[in-house]
Amino acid sequence: MVAGTLGQFREIVGEDGLISQPEQLHTYECDGLTNFRVLPEAVLLPTSTAQVQAILRLCHKEKIPFVARGSGTGLSGGALPVAGGIVVSLARMNRILEIDIPNARVVVEPGVMNLSVTQAVASHGYFYAPDPSSQQVCSIGGNVAENSGGAHCLKYGFTTTHVLGLEVVLPDGSLVHLGGRTLDHPGYDLCGVFVGSEGTLGIATKIILRIVKRPEVVQTLLAAFHSTNEAGAAVSGIIAAGVLPAAVEMMDNLAIQAAEAAVHANYPNCGGLLLVELDGPAAEVEHLMARVKEICTACAAWEIRLAQSDEERAIFWKGRKAAFAAVGRISPNYIVQDGVIPRTALPQVLSEIDRLSAEFGLRVANVFHAGDGNLHPLILYDRSIEGQEHNAEKLASRILELCVEAGGSITGEHGVGEEKKGFMSAMFAEPDLDTMQRVRCAFDPEQLSNPTKVFPRPRLCAEKTGPYEPHPLETSGVAQFF
């Protein structure tokens, strides 16, 4: 990047809002997925929407790609810098701007932590429902980019369910408002399109959230089974009985061992562990929890515990929420996957994962949001052993293919990012991807906003949209499409 441009960036954000020293830039070279690293040219830390606009206007003028970054906890390389580009960190735009309890709305800047929203409204008996495991450190802006889920989205929905409106700086620096405080704004639901677009459509600078009243009671049950198959049968039974739990989580034996080693949640040492949480009116929960217990017992649960206090509930959850990090206790390295399968395919997919695990000679710990079929297989390996990392990546790929074959998805909540863009073609046909990219072209014709992510290949925005007409570049032999 030429010194003049750097100087212009400095003018926008001030001396303390610009990082350009290589040793400091290393902090930003990756997100939570550390096996991809790219050093950005500079990191900018704006403090206002006007500064974000000025930055993107300059990027637009100079054709500099940019990547927005919240807390950098993403697990798909979504916030991985782009070579020759800058990172726009929203960490300093971290104010809660407005709390409107009577209308259950909260307006925040993108750098606000997920958990801070709940903390700000808890005294009024409300909470912010999406609860990714990283909720203590992840930002709302990042949640918007990834459409983050969490254990409780089975009942309460994902980030997109709770984002009513956005102030967005488009990649040319212009400002638009998508959705709003009220529902059903006339026009296309571009707020819905923006959420989950992984930073490829612009930068959200204000977010209008919906908060939810705390239910009267919450009950959490822990049930131990001999196998994940038995535990899976219990989940199917619960759903078939017409019960919609707030959360249903499952862990296999290896994951339990890891969680025990890390946080001593006092889980029974079993083949398949279920956590079932019900919430709602006391009388309702009482009745349905009795049903859930019956179903677990019928599916051969050999130990059932109902948390007797909020403290005990927190301990039940602690092991589950710490599971990813806990795996670090039993393996030097691991890969987390995020595939989704129709819940009914669980037994078949798990036994196939077992088979692959044996074939590759690598251990796989399984932690999943069982209610919605979102698997988080953790592939354990040792980087110091020649070839093992490569093998682990191959195994991870096979598992994703398995999910797509079962009618599922390559990602339930972590996003495609850099990591899984090659798998998009396994899930979508070329016209599907092309149509998504046409939408991208409407927002970002110059492809400056987090380019090279999500899609296996970029689309030239000037491409003619007719299905059978080849692009002039193709006919002239300048470019070739695969």
Next chain:
Amino acid sequence: MKQMTAPPREEIAAIVGAANIRSATQADQVDGVLPGIVVEPGTQEELGKVLACAGRAGLAVIPRGGGTKIGWGNPPRRADLVLSTARLNGILEHAWADMTATVQAGCKVAQFQRTLAEHGQRLALDALWPERATIGGILATNDSGALRARFGSLRDLIIGVTLALADGTLARSGGKVVKNVAGYDLPKLAAGSLGTVGVITEAVFRLHPLAHEARSLSFTASSFKMLSSLADRIRDSRLAYSCLQLRAESNGEPSLDVAFEGTRAGLDAQEKQLRQLAEKAAPKDSLNCWNAREALWSEGDAKVVAAFSVLPTQVAEFCAALGSAGTAQKLTWKVAAQAIGVGQLSLGASSEDALLAALQSLRANAEALGGTVVALRCSHALKSRFNIWGAPSDSAALMRQVKAQLDPGQVLNPGRFVGGI
């Protein structure tokens, strides 16, 4: 109407078969505009080919499901070909154990619900005229009713969509699993797009179990304000209601309706709590209260039906403005508002000038509160004097870009949507 030259008609007949193409009649009018032909493809592939053919010939295409809401939106700038989804009416998959279903756009909502009910499930949405309205139609118009308070609107229930674009491309997005963040969320773009970005050919939904048991309770009081403040207290309580509705009309008492779903024990406990909260309001018969929205449309003299959206706490203020506008313009009115802040209202027979003045004052009131008013049923003459969608927002240019990318030739429903899209 564009003069239908022989080649496209013959070409289209070759795609769908001669039996599935006919000349349009008065009954096929689209808000006063008479199209040339009506085409009923039998597969989504045929539908895509028809679209591509129409696009090449420069025809304007009006997608149509059950036709129950065909008059919503601006009158089309052009209308040459009505593309009916009548034959695309299958339920392709009900994965009841996974609580999802894939359905073709032309399937009637009630038919879909009956099939889902065989396994104790439903699409948790109370659409208008379910016996006649189609899945594609409710999606395109983003229809939703009182159940939205608990289950959200279609954007929250749709998990996958197949769109036929104007150039014939069949594009799928989303998927068959509830939790899925791979690629852009185009099911949300399709919902509420009034057929202007593509023709919805298939949709995948997440389903909910049918209620074990349901109970409705209605209340009345001397003033609407009292009921709306009761609604605010219910929203701030821990009652797990599935519907919370306020009704009022120019010649009748206001009502507050609450529905609960759950087990007998849960319902008993909630009813008791609700009655305590509602101490000053008088119980009344809740019979037919959930038909209130549909009833607005069937009133003999309902000349205008409009949708509005304000913040939940502003519903009372907006309804007071409706009362004032009714008095000032000497017209009858009715409103069915959901406590989450959205609702529909009807304005009774009166002069066009009076209806216009009432609409303008209602919109001014809603906009002052940060809300919106969109006219749904509205005479052709009135539409020429009142922008039914309201002034475009600062995202209008972006919306036009989206349209230009997906339908550069303005083939689909030209001019019908927000900002003349």
